[in-house]
Amino acid sequence: SYSRMPRSQEGLSAAGEWPVLRAMLPDLKGKRVLDLGCGYGWHCRYAAEQGAVRVTGVDLSAKMLEQARSYTGFTQIQYLRQSIEALAFPPDSFDVIISSLALHYIADYAGVCKRMFEILSAGGRMIFSAEHPVFTARAEQDWFCNAAGKRLHWPVDHYQEEGRRSTRFLGHEVVKYHRTMATWINTLLDAGFRIRQVAEPQPAPELLRHYPEMQDETRRPLFILIAADKPE
Amino acid sequence: SYSRMPRSQEGLSAAGEWPVLRAMLPDLKGKRVLDLGCGYGWHCRYAAEQGAVRVTGVDLSAKMLEQARSYTGFTQIQYLRQSIEALAFPPDSFDVIISSLALHYIADYAGVCKRMFEILSAGGRMIFSAEHPVFTARAEQDWFCNAAGKRLHWPVDHYQEEGRRSTRFLGHEVVKYHRTMATWINTLLDAGFRIRQVAEPQPAPELLRHYPEMQDETRRPLFILIAADKPE
Numbered sequence: 001s002y003s004r005m006p007r008s009q010e011g012l013s014a015a016g017e018w019p020v021l022r023a024m025l026p027d028l029k030g031k032r033v034l035d036l037g038c039g040y041g042w043h044c045r046y047a048a049e050q051g052a053v054r055v056t057g058v059d060l061s062a063k064m065l066e067q068a069r070s071y072t073g074f075t076q077i078q079y080l081r082q083s084i085e086a087l088a089f090p091p092d093s094f095d096v097i098i099s100s101l102a103l104h105y106i107a108d109y110a111g112v113c114k115r116m117f118e119i120l121s122a123g124g125r126m127i128f129s130a131e132h133p134v135f136t137a138r139a140e141q142d143w144f145c146n147a148a149g150k151r152l153h154w155p156v157d158h159y160q161e162e163g164r165r166s167t168r169f170l171g172h173e174v175v176k177y178h179r180t181m182a183t184w185i186n187t188l189l190d191a192g193f194r195i196r197q198v199a200e201p202q203p204a205p206e207l208l209r210h211y212p213e214m215q216d217e218t219r220r221p222l223f224i225l226i227a228a229d230k231p232e
Numbered sequence: 233s234y235s236r237m238p239r240s241q242e243g244l245s246a247a248g249e250w251p252v253l254r255a256m257l258p259d260l261k262g263k264r265v266l267d268l269g270c271g272y273g274w275h276c277r278y279a280a281e282q283g284a285v286r287v288t289g290v291d292l293s294a295k296m297l298e299q300a301r302s303y304t305g306f307t308q309i310q311y312l313r314q315s316i317e318a319l320a321f322p323p324d325s326f327d328v329i330i331s332s333l334a335l336h337y338i339a340d341y342a343g344v345c346k347r348m349f350e351i352l353s354a355g356g357r358m359i360f361s362a363e364h365p366v367f368t369a370r371a372e373q374d375w376f377c378n379a380a381g382k383r384l385h386w387p388v389d390h391y392q393e394e395g396r397r398s399t400r401f402l403g404h405e406v407v408k409y410h411r412t413m414a415t416w417i418n419t420l421l422d423a424g425f426r427i428r429q430v431a432e433p434q435p436a437p438e439l440l441r442h443y444p445e446m447q448d449e450t451r452r453p454l455f456i457l458i459a460a461d462k463p464e
Contacts, residue, residue, distance in 0.1 A: 134366060134388055134391070137452075138385070144376070144385070144387065152387070153370070153376070153387035153388060153389040154387070154388040154389065154391075155376065155384070155385035155386070155387060155388075156366055156385060156386040156387075156388055156451070156452045157386065157451050157452070158451060159366070159386075159432075159451060159452045159453055160432075160434045160450040160451070160453070161450070180432050180453070181413055181430065181432060181453075181456075182430045182431050182432045185417075185427070185430045186430060186431075189427070189428065189429065194426065194427075195417070195421070195426075195427045196421065197418055197421065198413065198414045198417045198418060199414050199418075200391075200392075200412050200413060200414045202392045218391070218392040218393070219388070219391060219392070220369075220388045220389070220391045221391055221392070221412070221413075224413075
């Protein structure tokens with residue numbers, strides 16, 4: 001299950017995209033940070049370690065939040081069981097919003113973008129990672145293999161059909177929402193954000209040595225990362 | 233050959249992405265417009281018709297420029313045989329830069345972005361279309377078909393390997409340059425541009441009725457369009 005994946009057990013160091021996401025973060029010292037879909041709280045603890053004055057982690061999974069809270073000694077972190085789509089904070093509540101691999105589970109991305117913009121301070125930054133449109137386009141979300149099981153290429157289809165994808169992950173049904181690259185970006189622009197950087201990371205060489213199964217990650221983009229600012 | 237494709241013979245109305253590109257253009261009245269890779273001059277004539285005061289079309293193909301010049305009556309249009317990579321205009325020469333399906337033939341995209349930024353006026357806009365990274369990733373740039381010739385899906389591979397792709401188009405060898413979506417966007421940002429809109433157009437319904445072979449264009453993105461401004 002998800003809790004046994006390298007990224008769940010070993011944290012950020014086992015997440016191939018983490019060095020890229022980290023480089024897109026502003027200096028967190030003294031900042032109020034919101035983490036949307038905080039899961040086990042790895043990013044919340046990182047923010048606290050970097051000197052954030054207040055860190056709020058939001059997730060729907062009571063189980064994950066329970067484990068996140070089991071890391072004691074981070075008194076500036078608060079975990080809330082709440083839907084990302086029902087964010088209820090006053091305007092200007094946060095200086096930085098982070099969301100790691102959560103927004104592709106959200107049906108109302110436009111609504112979330114609007115709310116993120118409202119609760120961010122002027123000059124604040126939002127940085128997220130999500131599954132890449134090339135990855136989410138087909139419900140199967142898997143390689144095309146020959147009879148011998150060799151991965152021939154990554155198949156793309158239904159790219160322009162945005163919306164719900166019911167797929168299987170680690171033996172469970174998971175519902176995701178496919179949106180095009182244009183939608184990922186334009187929805188932020190429409191909400192008022194300014195795009196600062198887009199990334200489609202590949203695993204760092206040292207990670208490829210440690211996790212050889214990541215080698216195919218250079219063949220197609222797996223994640224999209226976007227950093228966007230609320231103008232001053 | 234290219235000159236017999238619908239878009240070459242019937243012009244902009246047969247180019248599926250044209251309505252989207254057009255909607256990304258600012259009002260051209262009174263503007264100085266540069267068209268990079270102007271080909272037969274369709275976009276130059278459109279700009280002139282919209283009231284642009286000066287239109288400069290740049291292309292390497294003497295044949296195409298000859299045909300472009302054969303449309304007389306557009307005294308405000310000037311055609312120059314010049315490489316896009318060797319743009320030689322003084323700063324603040326243009327208010328709008330258009331480039332339709334040319335920049336994926338350019339090796340030095342970063343250099344072109346820098347030069348475009350220099351020769352644009354403050355508040356000016358650059359709008360381009362190019363072949364989409366999902367389309368250019370594999371050198372084959374074709375559908376994956378079963379033994380009966382049915383198009384099963386669009387194959388993606390080598391996505392992270394940017395650079396030269398030698399492919400065949402209408403029986404000729406064509407050299408293109410694959411770059412990731414992140415590179416298409418970040419290189420503009422690095423040059424100083426502000427991203428205004430990204431589009432991955434699909435053919436309009438009336439075009440699908442007229443050109444049924446375009447139906448598969450909804451299955452994978454073919455073009456990427458970006459509008460970006462030089463801040464005031």
